[in-house]
Amino acid sequence: MSMEQAIRRLWIVILALCGLIAFGTLAFHLAEGLNPFDSLYLTITVLSTVGFGDIVPETASGRMIYMMLVLVGIGIFGYAVSSIASLMAERSVFKLARGFLFLGGEEKLRDHVIVVGWNQVSKFVCDEMRVNGQKVVLIVEDDERGREASRAGYDALVGSPLEEGTFKAARIDSARAVVLTEDDPSKNLMTVLRVRGLSKEVKIIVVCSDDLMRSLFYRAGADRVINLANVSGRILASFVFEPLVAEVIEDLSEARIGLDARQLTFRAGRSYTVGELRSRGLKGIIFMVMRGEKKHYYPGESFALEPGDIIVLAGLKDHLDHDEKLLEGL
The missing domain is CATH 3.40.50.720 (NAD(P)-binding Rossmann-like Domain)
Incomplete structure (x- = not known):
């Protein structure tokens, strides 16, 4: 059974249980003349099989309602409680609800x-x-x-x-x-x-x-x-023949500390040469610029970046954070 089906079944059980409680409360109120709270109390005690006996139906119609709730309600109530308890034990209700109700929201x-x-x-x-x-x-x-x-x-x-x-x-x-x-x-x-x-x-x-x-x-x-x-085979071989190269690749891939690589879209209002960006404080190395389907590796100082170009920057993580803010402000 898929998660969507499990949620649908759980909601059906919950709605059926709520409907049964509402029916029992209203029926006992009309048949026994109990106030709404006592009617709800009696309904819950019947469905949960607790049956304290402090409030009991006295009319024939009240006893009929009682028997119907016992026959129909106990099964639904027991199934609902066991299903919810089982799913809660697996932490599934929270996952399902968040997955299909909250995560499903367009804004989320x-x-x-x-x-x-x-x-x-x-x-x-x-x-x-x-x-x-x-x-x-x-x-x-x-x-x-x-x-x-x-x-x-x-x-x-x-x-x-x-x-x-x-x-x-x-x-x-x-x-x-x-x-x-x-x-x-x-x-x-x-x-x-x-x-x-x-x-x-x-x-x-x-x-x-x-x-x-x-x-x-x-x-x-x-x-x-x-x-x-x-x-992984190429990286392992590099650790044998070029260990420093392999360490750089590993450091770049982890992106936690040290070296990092970042892909950014150049969104400035006009073109800028690499030299102009350097003069404005660009710290990272422009490893590659992709324009359309063409890739320009390690462009020189005179290379002009156009709006819409995709840039791959490499350098220290702190430097790239600085460069990203710099490019966003152009």
Whole structure:
């Protein structure tokens, strides 16, 4: 059962229980002449099987109502209490409610990243997103993985990534990217097709260790396919032959302290040369400028940056924070 179905069933039970309490309160009030509070009190004691006996129905109609509540109500009340207690024990009610009621709000979920799957890869992805202040919605297929994600500090939507409703609940329409980290490449491929069918604009990034699948992922609509074995293998080799280079790459990837790299969009009102930006206090190294489909690596002082260019800056984290504010003020 998907999380959306679980929430729907829970709401039905709660509404049925509230309706039963309202019916019992009104019925006892009319049949027994009790005040509203005593009628509510009697209804609750009947449904909860407490039955203190301090207030009892005295009329035939009151006893009929009592018997009906006992036969119909105890089952509903017991089922509702056990369901709520079970979900609360798993911390699922809070996750479900937040996932489908609060996170579902348009103002709450926008420009977020949807991560599919929970494993070591997705944990590192989520950790890095958190460090950079990026909102993440995690999709897992079962409650056990949901609890694992919860223990790691992340809220998860439990549902199949092959179902349209799961991605609608994760607000695929306003997401900036979807990252697929499942170990099964076939499932990832079907998920790419599902996501691309729901959104033509969202960026899809897939983790895949099978080079034979790369072309299939791109045909299905993936924007980027990452072979972790390939990347990690190159870094491991660098630690043997060029350890300092490997340390720089590792430092750049962590983005916590020391070196960092940042992608920014140049939004100034006019063009500026790299030299002009330096004279205004730019501290980081402009590693690459992308204009349209063309990439300009390490542009010189005379290179003119145009509004709309995408810049990749590298340098110390504090320097890049300064440069980002500088560029925003142009």
